[in-house]
Amino acid sequence: MFGFGSKTEKLEKKYQQLLEEAFKLSKSSRAKSDEKTAEAEKIRLQLEALKEAD
Numbered sequence: 001m002f003g004f005g006s007k008t009e010k011l012e013k014k015y016q017q018l019l020e021e022a023f024k025l026s027k028s029s030r031a032k033s034d035e036k037t038a039e040a041e042k043i044r045l046q047l048e049a050l051k052e053a054d
Helices: 007-025 030-053
Strands: none
């Protein structure tokens, strides 16, 4: 209710953070990197659904 920014903006920020984490992890742990990439993909799908609803 008192959050700043729209839900879309928050999801986009989270998506970018997950991609950055996945990239950093790709240098040390491929499995963890894949997990972060999968999380980011779920958020991307949510973003697409929100944009289609508008």
